[in-house]
Amino acid sequence: MSAASASGTFKASDLQIDFCPPENLKMKPAVKDLVFGRSFTDHMLKIFYTDQSGWGQPRITPLQDLRLHPAAKVLHYSVELFEGMKAFRGVDDEIRLFRPHKNMERMNRTAARCSLPTFDGDELIAILKKMISVDQEWVPHTESSSLYIRPTLIGTEVFPYSTLNKVHPKLGTPVTTPYIGGHWKEQDNTSIDWLIKPTLGVQRPVEALLFVILSPVGPYFSSGFKPVSLLADPQYVRAWPGGMGMMKSGSNYGPTLEVQRYAEAKGLHQVLWLFGPEHRITEVGAMNIFIFLDKGNGEKELVTPPLDGLILPGVTRDSLLTLAREWGEFQVSERDITMTELVQASHDKKLLEMFGAGTAAVVTPVGSIHYQDQVINIPTMDHDQPLNQRFYKTITGIQYGRIPSPWAIPNQ
Amino acid sequence: MSAASASGTFKASDLQIDFCPPENLKMKPAVKDLVFGRSFTDHMLKIFYTDQSGWGQPRITPLQDLRLHPAAKVLHYSVELFEGMKAFRGVDDEIRLFRPHKNMERMNRTAARCSLPTFDGDELIAILKKMISVDQEWVPHTESSSLYIRPTLIGTEVFPYSTLNKVHPKLGTPVTTPYIGGHWKEQDNTSIDWLIKPTLGVQRPVEALLFVILSPVGPYFSSGFKPVSLLADPQYVRAWPGGMGMMKSGSNYGPTLEVQRYAEAKGLHQVLWLFGPEHRITEVGAMNIFIFLDKGNGEKELVTPPLDGLILPGVTRDSLLTLAREWGEFQVSERDITMTELVQASHDKKLLEMFGAGTAAVVTPVGSIHYQDQVINIPTMDHDQPLNQRFYKTITGIQYGRIPSPWAIPNQ
Numbered sequence: 001m002s003a004a005s006a007s008g009t010f011k012a013s014d015l016q017i018d019f020c021p022p023e024n025l026k027m028k029p030a031v032k033d034l035v036f037g038r039s040f041t042d043h044m045l046k047i048f049y050t051d052q053s054g055w056g057q058p059r060i061t062p063l064q065d066l067r068l069h070p071a072a073k074v075l076h077y078s079v080e081l082f083e084g085m086k087a088f089r090g091v092d093d094e095i096r097l098f099r100p101h102k103n104m105e106r107m108n109r110t111a112a113r114c115s116l117p118t119f120d121g122d123e124l125i126a127i128l129k130k131m132i133s134v135d136q137e138w139v140p141h142t143e144s145s146s147l148y149i150r151p152t153l154i155g156t157e158v159f160p161y162s163t164l165n166k167v168h169p170k171l172g173t174p175v176t177t178p179y180i181g182g183h184w185k186e187q188d189n190t191s192i193d194w195l196i197k198p199t200l201g202v203q204r205p206v207e208a209l210l211f212v213i214l215s216p217v218g219p220y221f222s223s224g225f226k227p228v229s230l231l232a233d234p235q236y237v238r239a240w241p242g243g244m245g246m247m248k249s250g251s252n253y254g255p256t257l258e259v260q261r262y263a264e265a266k267g268l269h270q271v272l273w274l275f276g277p278e279h280r281i282t283e284v285g286a287m288n289i290f291i292f293l294d295k296g297n298g299e300k301e302l303v304t305p306p307l308d309g310l311i312l313p314g315v316t317r318d319s320l321l322t323l324a325r326e327w328g329e330f331q332v333s334e335r336d337i338t339m340t341e342l343v344q345a346s347h348d349k350k351l352l353e354m355f356g357a358g359t360a361a362v363v364t365p366v367g368s369i370h371y372q373d374q375v376i377n378i379p380t381m382d383h384d385q386p387l388n389q390r391f392y393k394t395i396t397g398i399q400y401g402r403i404p405s406p407w408a409i410p411n412q
Numbered sequence: 413m414s415a416a417s418a419s420g421t422f423k424a425s426d427l428q429i430d431f432c433p434p435e436n437l438k439m440k441p442a443v444k445d446l447v448f449g450r451s452f453t454d455h456m457l458k459i460f461y462t463d464q465s466g467w468g469q470p471r472i473t474p475l476q477d478l479r480l481h482p483a484a485k486v487l488h489y490s491v492e493l494f495e496g497m498k499a500f501r502g503v504d505d506e507i508r509l510f511r512p513h514k515n516m517e518r519m520n521r522t523a524a525r526c527s528l529p530t531f532d533g534d535e536l537i538a539i540l541k542k543m544i545s546v547d548q549e550w551v552p553h554t555e556s557s558s559l560y561i562r563p564t565l566i567g568t569e570v571f572p573y574s575t576l577n578k579v580h581p582k583l584g585t586p587v588t589t590p591y592i593g594g595h596w597k598e599q600d601n602t603s604i605d606w607l608i609k610p611t612l613g614v615q616r617p618v619e620a621l622l623f624v625i626l627s628p629v630g631p632y633f634s635s636g637f638k639p640v641s642l643l644a645d646p647q648y649v650r651a652w653p654g655g656m657g658m659m660k661s662g663s664n665y666g667p668t669l670e671v672q673r674y675a676e677a678k679g680l681h682q683v684l685w686l687f688g689p690e691h692r693i694t695e696v697g698a699m700n701i702f703i704f705l706d707k708g709n710g711e712k713e714l715v716t717p718p719l720d721g722l723i724l725p726g727v728t729r730d731s732l733l734t735l736a737r738e739w740g741e742f743q744v745s746e747r748d749i750t751m752t753e754l755v756q757a758s759h760d761k762k763l764l765e766m767f768g769a770g771t772a773a774v775v776t777p778v779g780s781i782h783y784q785d786q787v788i789n790i791p792t793m794d795h796d797q798p799l800n801q802r803f804y805k806t807i808t809g810i811q812y813g814r815i816p817s818p819w820a821i822p823n824q
Binding site: 064 | 449452456475476477478479480481482483484486487488489491492494524525526527562564566623625627646647648652654655656661662663664665666667669670673
């Protein structure tokens with residue numbers, strides 16, 4: 001597909017703030033009661049987009065319900081994407097973001113693939129900083145808690161068919177499939193716009209809404225690093241070549257809920273998604289996956305599946321790979337790894353650690369994999385100094401201001 | 413996965429109707445101005461579901477915006493599904509539905525796969541009939557126009573994580589992935605409920621909303637049966653074994669929009685989705701596909717891809733297969749067919765017709781397929797009595813009351 005045409009951008013300098021009246025400010029939950037995504041701060045951000053006028057003025061308002069026409073595209077055709085980021089209150093009381101530009105890059109990549117409008121990520125980061133300042137008392141004053149940031153972009157216009165009040169100027173027939181505006185390229189490479197007002201030349205949705213909500217979140221593991229168990233059932237497939245597995249779109253999540261329920265009904269925590277006849281390991285839906293192997297000759301290898309289009313390019317994944325390569329103490333491989341190799345390594349006592357990597361918990365130790373008739377037990381936390389804990393301490397050290405790093409962006 | 417537990421049902425006998433005030437009734441568009449999904453009737457249906465209390469009272473209200481919390485699951489994780497049906501005003505002025513039970517069966521299958529609550533399809537049909545009666549003047553008084561019915565089911569509760577205020581009773585750790593309530597089966601096969609109030613034992617979402625909107629639609633082809641052109645590009649893949657390609661969930665549609673845009677930028681109407689190294693023909697996203705072949709020995713064969721999990725089990729697809737088998741005049745095959753076979757048949761002048769089948773247009777003749785460097789022209793409409801037109805006349809004859817059939821359900 002051709003590159004997405006520019007959708008212009010909104011500007012942080014246009015930001016308008018409608019403060020929540022003091023009498024409506026909510027009580028902040030105690031840190032011990034914080035649960036992921038259960039409570040929300042006092043404000044939200046909304047930026048509307050229309051094909052006719054482009055991005056509108058960014059507005060911070062009190063948190064409020066969205067009003068959507070029941071034919072809004074997001075409710076029928078999953079025209080929706082999101083990001084997950086966090087703000088941390090450091091040991092020095094400074095608030096920091098962690099590599100927010102990575103989230104902005106991925107959000108724009110996903111938007112282009114989802115026929116949603118793109119924007120300048122630096123502008124959204126500047127707005128998020130302002131938003132976090134407005135709700136700064138919601139950034140927990142306790143290490144290991146943080147403020148979760150959920151940027152979301154949805155297609156809001158009535159039915160994709162709603163703009164199709166004309167026949168296609170070249171095809172001579174009505175355009176009858178989900179369609180969201182476009183232009184027609186003549187054989188001589190000139191182009192004419194159609195369906196949409198001809199001066200804009202857009203290829204984006206007719207209407208969209210970018211909104212951001214904030215949620216204080218507690219320690220991911222309230223009872224320490226208890227390893228999780230994974231169901232690896234090859235009959236369920238999350239993503240495939242030619243699909244959208246590398247995008248952070250809503251469509252990658254809805255289909256997994258029932259499989260997750262199935263795993264939990266078996267007493268397991270999460271799903272390890274496999275792919276292909278070789279049962280390649282891909283990811284854990286909410287996390288990327290890392291495997292630490294003893295190579296047998298005194299060498300060790302950290303393996304994670306490559307960015308082949310089947311897995312989400314996680315920010316934490318990238319951070320762990322970068323750290324490991326800086327350390328230079330063991331081999332670091334982005335390569336395919338199959339269940340057969342994993343089973344063999346376990347049998348040979350070469351499987352040292354396995355852990356998930358994601359924004360929610362940084363690293364999540366894996367204790368066992370339930371695969372066909374086997375249970376593969378993994379001694380992830382049974383070493384003196386587990387690699388996953390070294391990663392955890394380094395990343396959280398950067399996030400909470402103990403370790404200086406360009407990855408920690410002051411909220412100023 | 414285990415069969416979905418029953419979610420109970422709502423009852424048509426509980427239906428409450430809040431009529432739109434006469435002064436707010438909208439002007440009905442002229443039939444010549446009707447476009448798919450552009451105008452909506454005066455009323456809508458809403459039925460709320462919660463885990464605690466099950467399905468609520470069905471209510472017909474004036475058409476109005478939905479209010480959703482910005483963390484509603486449908487906006488982030490594509491927890492959403494829909495159906496497409498029609499009501500027809502017959503030549504005798506009676507209003508009829510076409511095989512609505514097929515839509516109800518598919519809607520419940522999709523709901524179970526999407527972790528959304530199921531219901532008794534007969535009850536929804538009874539409610540739809542009442543709703544159509546309320547808005548009966550919106551059923552166009554012209555043959556070839558009809559009233560499109562869009563039942564939709566969305567997950568509305570705040571974040572999937574919102575119910576997770578406790579650790580898992582057996583796992584001893586917080587449940588951290590998208591999860592929507594469940595119960596835990598003890599090894600002795602007794603079960604305990606958790607997270608949700610323990611008296612209900614549900615495995616369904618905490619909150620959901622079933623709503624229905626109605627839209628009068630015009631003739632699908634305003635300028636006769638002009639054949640459409642299809643892009644068959646193997647680099648884009650709609651569905652995969654182990655995925656949800658056979659479900660009418662929103663997640664099957666959002667990822668196709670940008671590929672559709674790409675096809676239209678090439679001057680083509682729609683996308684023919686291929687699968688696998690043999691480039692098997694699957695479906696056209698909004699339609700199933702049929703191919704009519706000359707077998708060379710005086711025999712003819714109607715081919716459509718099998719229900720192998722990759723394609724939507726269309727109601728029109730089933731209707732055409734049933735009619736063709738009743739006629740008994742040619743071979744009827746649900747089998748795999750590849751682009752190689754299609755190209756060879758075209759070369760040998762054995763490719764008689766190709767057409768899409770769906771609720772929107774009944775049949776849509778295909779005139780050409782653009783595949784790699786080839787353009788395959790298909791003489792679909794160049795025969796004296798095209799098979800696709802015989803199908804069209806039979807199905808619309810049933811829908812508009814000219815041909816008696818148990819498929820036409822009176823709206824009474």
